[in-house]
Amino acid sequence: MMKRKLLVIDDDPQMRFFLEQALKTENYDITLAESAEEGLEHLRQENFGLIMTDVRLPGMSGLDALREIKSINPQAVVIVMTAFSSRDTALEAVKRGAYDFFPKPFKVSEMRIVIRRALERVELTEEIDKLKRELHNREKFTALVGQGEPFLDMLSRLEKVAPIPSTVLIVGESGTGKELVAEAIHDNSTRAGKPLVKINCAAIPATLLESELFGYKKGAFTHATSDREGKFQAAHTGTLVLDEMGDLSLDLQAKLLRALEQQEVQRVGSAVPEQVDVRVVASTNRPLEKLLEEKKFREDLYYRLAVFQVRVPPLRDRLGDIAVLARHFVKMYADLFDKPLVGLTDDAVAVLNAYNWPGNVRELKNCIEAASVMTDRDIIDVGDLPPHVVSGRGSDDLDGQGKFFLDETLSRIEKQMILDALTRTNGVQVKAAQLLGINERSMWHRVKKYDIEVASFQT
Ligand SMILES: Nc1ncnc2c1ncn2[C@@H]1O[C@H](COP(=O)(O)OP(=O)(O)OP(=O)(O)O)[C@@H](O)[C@H]1O
Ligand SMILES: [Mg+2]
Structure with missing residues (x-):
């Protein structure tokens, strides 16, 4: 469970202090604001599921703030706190979309119940939101199967990237579905229905790649008996998927950069540039950063390609x-x-x-x-x-796909044990360390290494 974010708006410092103390023990992440204006500022920057606000405030009133809050986040669950005498105001607030109210002064125990109930409501709306998002993306990305969080995150990203005309770089290990993702981007872009052309740069001999990409003129070389168009011309008005372009020679990289920047290509054996309108989606299973370091990949091309990266998780x-x-x-x-x-x-x-x-x-x-x-x-x-x-072994193929990956496997086991220990100790790191027979320092180290959110284990 994630730590829940709560925003409290009240001009009375004692009230703020009281609420903070009372709620701290419940493991909420509390932000305090002295005025509606300040509270709204927080809301514009961060997402709060639950907001508690006083009604009578120095500047903007709690009721007016309610309208603003709802316009920033229509799903926000708002609880209004108000003096007992102004019950009518409270009812008015509920009419205007507040979820609940409680009269001041109140008992901590009562307030806790109200908050817990409100948070259940927050969770429900979030769950519904997630389902809606899933359904929405499902309709769009039907070819892609999956339902886990990392997969849905990727779909959300695809949804943002697909309709804009930018170049996209898809990265991920072999067999993760990069090609399918590239197709999904095309199908959900304004170019859907236009040509989708693919080329695997690693599968074509370096000497032929240039003419494959850009075409050639009759007479450019011995067997060039007539003009031929390349993949770029074939993909005109559509999308070109460049697979494994980590393997391109530096010379071709320069030509590709020009094609991307000027939308212009030149056939082999021709001095005349041709205009093409092509969206490029590139993919690679080799870490391009490494090729950059080794100076085997042009930095300018990298940045041109990687305007948007989509990572397909293993x-x-x-x-x-x-x-x-x-x-x-x-x-x-x-x-x-x-x-x-x-x-x-x-x-x-x-x-x-x-x-x-x-x-x-x-x-x-x-x-x-x-x-x-x-x-x-x-x-x-x-x-x-x-x-x-x-038997849980990698396959014995020698094609590099079936290795055992000792380090990775050990890491996975290590991470799993840490997660288990944290679950059993409700996120108390010291105890988890004891369980695992390691010292606190090395526990802390590993928690950082695996990017584990300890707070999420605390109940
Ligand atoms: N999410 C998915 N849903 C359904 N099928 C999938 C999914 N991901 C991958 N596949 C299938 O798995 C196979 C491998 O996918 P794909 O060819 O897209 O991988 P890749 O990342 O391009 O691999 P490589 O790096 O080796 O080219 C394909 O048959 C593809 O249809
Ligand atoms: Mg592929």
Whole structure:
């Protein structure tokens, strides 16, 4: 659970102090404001789920503030505090959208109950919001399967990036779904329906790449018996997906930069530039920052490409997605192989969840394909899954995808143990450290290393 943010607006310093003290023990993150104006300033900068405000305030009144608060955040849950004598004002506030009121003076115990109830309401609206967001993005990004938090965050980002004309850089390990993401960007842009052209720079010999990208003139080289257009011309008015452009030579990088900046390309063997209108979406599974350092990638091109970055998380960090993806693929192969497959057993799902998926979604897809072929029942069980997945080892392929990744695996286990210890000790780090048999300092170190939000374990 995250620490809840509360905003308290009251001009009476004693009241502010009292509320702060009373609420501190409840593990809320409290911000105090002396006036409605100051409170609104806070609201414009941060998101508060719950706001408590006095009615009679020096400048703007609590009632007028209510209208402003609602215009900044229509979902905000507001509690009005007012002297008992002005009950009518309180009712007026509720009419204007306050969630509740309580008369002053009040007992701490009563106030706590009111706040807790209000927070339940905040959580409910947030949950509904999340579902709406999910549904909304679902309609747009139907090809992408997933439901976990990291995946939904990525969808939100895609939604922002897709409609604007900028260049996008998609980064992520092999098999995470970068190509699918690139397609989704095109489909949700103003260029949907226009050409979507893809080129894998790593798969084409360096000598041919330039003419593949920009085309050539008749006579440019021995076999150039006629003019030919390149991928840029083919993608005119649409989107060009440049896969693995980390492999481009420095010379081609310069030409690509020019194409991006001036929307202009030159065919091999031609001196005349051609105008093209192309949105470029680039993707890479190699850390470009490293290539930058080694001076194998132009900095100016990097910054041009990376105006927007979309990071596709590896499958092992998307635990919430494994089961849904697996079911999605089972359905797909059931149709494809015309088999009456209905799904996976719980045990099979548990095995899939425990595996670390070095080859990411592609590996999961292949695994389900194999299992769909193997099984002679209508449901996939543990016995149908490839042995290396069941035994929890990476595959023994030597193509670099099936390594064991000792450091990564140890880190994952370490992080999990720390999370478990924090859960068991309600986020008390000293106790968690004792449980783990490490000292406080090294506990603190690891919490930082894994970016763990300790407060979220405190109940
Ligand atoms: N979220 C997803 N929902 C459904 N299918 C997915 C998803 N992510 C990936 N896939 C499938 O997994 C396979 C691998 O995805 P993709 O080719 O997009 O990966 P990639 O990141 O481009 O890999 P590489 O770096 O090796 O080119 C594809 O068959 C794709 O359809
Ligand atoms: Mg790809």
